[in-house]
Amino acid sequence: MAALHQSQLDQLVEKLKTEYQTLLREVREELENSGDQHRIDLLNSEPGDSGDESIANALADFNVAILDRQIQRLRDIEATFLRIRNEEYGACIxxxxxxxxxxxxxxxxxxxxxxxxxxxxxxxxxEDHPKM
Known part of the structure; x- marks a missing residue:
């Protein structure tokens, strides 16, 4: 592990735990509220047209993108906790x-x-097409 003092590491771990819990709560709320009620309301509104459907689809796509970003952030934090356990945290890969x-x-x-x-x-x- 890089030259982090124990108090610094403790501070970073606490920050990571707090962010992780916040993200988990947000993901749970999003999943619980994702019954597509807003999309259903838009589609059932009178008079319905293709613009309403387009807005509903865009909102659904936007919500999925937010959820994907939150889940990726959770994975990043989990990977960080693994680097901490393996005493690799704080060292450039x-x-x-x-x-x-x-x-x-x-x-x-x-x-x-x-x-x-x-x-x-x-x-x-x-690069035209980034590679991870």
Missing amino acids: DCGGEIGFNRLMAYPTAKRCIVCQEQREKQYAQ
Whole structure:
């Protein structure tokens, strides 16, 4: 594990746990409220037209995109907890260098130091089809 003091690690773990619980709550609420009631209301409203259906479809797509992003964020946090358990947290996956505490406070699931992340983003911007 990179040179994080135990108090810093504790602070980051607490931040990750809080974010994880918040995301879980949001996902549960979204799933509970996703009975497509709003879409049904739009489709059943009089007079119905193709514009109403398009809006309903767009809202459904938007809600799925939000849910996908939240689930991906949960997975990122779970992967971070695994790196913590394996004592790999705080080390850049590309160069092995230290990811600074300030960067981790801003973005606790960071896997790369700022230099490697910037290089990756430049490479990503130049590719037509990014690869993970």
